[in-house]
Amino acid sequence: MAVGVRSRAGLTRRSMLRAASLAGLPMPVLGQDRPAIVLGLTPVVVDSDLELLQAMERELGGTLGTRVSLVKRRTYQEITAMLLAGQVTAAWICGFPYVRHRDQLSILVTPLYRGAPLYQSYIIARADLPGETIEAFRGKSHAFSDPDSNSGWLVTNHLLSRMGTSAERFFSRTFFTYGHRNVVRAVGSGLADTGSVDGYVWDVLAEREPELTRQTRIVRRSERFGFPPIACLTSASKTADVTRLGSALEGLAGTASGRAVLDMLRLDGFAPEDAALFDPIARMWQDIQG
């Protein structure tokens, strides 16, 4: 039985776009006055904090002298589609969708976490389940974050593929929660025995909502990958809005109010990084497909 498992089969870029346009998706940004700058957000950040989003909007809007709107959707897929359709100025997406749409997308800036544009993927388990390695959790259930998430899907699937198995065979049941925080909730509550989660999100949650992470424990930390970047359409990368937004993000660390926003994000700043930073993710994707 595969309750709640959403197969990745058939979710190619083309089919996705076709489906999205047929269904009227991606939804255009709602509102009477279309803001000059729209930044798409995925749950790569701790997105449950409304206060944080408002602070970012205010800060960026103040710096740019125009109204900045942050838009969120339930899945990575929707934000990626909006970005590709040119409905947002830029989007904070995961490295995985970036490498899959590298031909159309460019890196605007990449967040610096603990001094480097890098993060890890964690495999976590219920705190009350024994087991030191992932092998101990064979036959257990697993919560993935999003089918387009590097840390929340690709890393674990790549690991299992190298072990000669797959998520469907290794775990008794898998499902998506469409959010890293939701993965922690699912594993903490016992809805899933294990989960794949963004290490940066888990660490921030451990600081801000320790009662949530306390019900889970980290079984495996992956190698470091490029931190989810702010990407834009390559075709629009030279427009004034995009370059101004990149500068504003880079400049956050230079002002007190900007640093306050970065503190809330537990980030050190944003910096332009080489696209090669994401090559390891591209290789994992190729491995799995290959």
Add this chain to the structure above:
Amino acid sequence: MRSRPLRWRLVVKVPLIAAGLVLMAAALVSAGVLVRLTQEQDARVSALGRAYLDTTAAALAPSLAHEDVWEAFDVLDRGRQAFGALRLRLAAVVLPSGRILAATDPRRLPVGSVPPPELASHGTDGLAMDRIGGLGWMSREVTDGGRSLGRVLVEMDLADERAGQIRLLLVMVAVNAALALALATLGWWVTSRMLRPVHLLASHLGGAADGPPTKLPVKAAGRSPEARTLFRRYNAMVESVEERQALTARLAEEERLATLGALAGSMAHEVNNPLGGMITALDTVASHGGDPSVRARSVALLRRGLEDIGNVVRASLVLYKMTPGANSVLTGGALDDLRLLAGPEAARRGVTLNWENRVGEEPVDPTPVRQIVLNLLLNAIAATPPGGVVRLSAARDRNRFVVTVADHGPGLPTTMAAILAAPGAMPTGGGTGLGLWTAARAAQALGGTIRSTPAKAGTTLVLEIPMEERRADLAA
């Protein structure tokens, strides 16, 4: 001894009845209140549960259709937080296959597991409850366009409701117990107050057995009209008894005076009888005093005459001047005095006295005994026709002093027999029988009786007086 509630005192019964009635009423009221509270709690829980189910069912439809574990869990979990007042222990979504899609407590109901049948079947028709365990269940079908997508079920913690019911029950028990105790105390106090005139009356009536009843001040009856009426009637009764007693005493006195008159007459006769002979003897001495033999005979005659007169005077002195109870021993001689007193009346009526006195020294009060016996004798003499015999025998029979007076009269009239049967009652036949009534009352005062025994002819009356053991032993 086993106590019988019906014989308990009123002052105990009334408060107990009051307390019992209060407790009964309180139990009914408490039960009603508890039932009402429980109904309201049930309705509230039911309404909240239905609201939760309706809200979540609508939100769950898409996730059920897609079998989306996380979305289903998220809806249930957020709903649980939104419906905090419901105190959900568990909410679960069940697929049409009967398997769990998601539950708020996945450790208890893991994804894909089959819920225990008792949980799955609970609450399909509204609120089901385990009142002892403090649990409630409800469930609702999730449909989409008439197609069943699954069920959502909830298990609610009703411990607070149950604790509330128990708390109310305890408060009611405490309040009702206090109320019952207060009313019992009040009942005791009120009853005691109400019964105070009755107790006063009872103590006065009890005292009446030892002495004459005395009147009660109507004020002591308090304000109760019943008690005042009771007191007034009692006082009227006391007055009537006093009047009758005064009348009886007057009649008895008249009878005593009449007896005295009769005795005085017979005594005068007795004194007068020898006087003639004595005057003749004096004349003889005056004219023939020189003759020593005549003088001696006359003087002897005078002495005998004076001795007879002296005896009669002494006997009546002994009978009427002696202080009652001063000498508590009856001698045979003291009884023989009665023969002297009654003898002249017997002689006057031509009745013979047959005297059989075997009395030594008996421990009975001599004065009332001799009055009783004299009365019996005079009655017997009066009833006996001339030439008849009145027989007296007096003796001790073990520890009783017994005097029998028999006559050859026409027999005891019924009025007299009634007097003997109930010496406490007043004589009914006018003045007749007063002497016998006085005798019967005196015998009763000594603890004795006068009874009539069957005889072939005439009347035989027997006086029996118990003697004190100690004195009897000494005498024996």
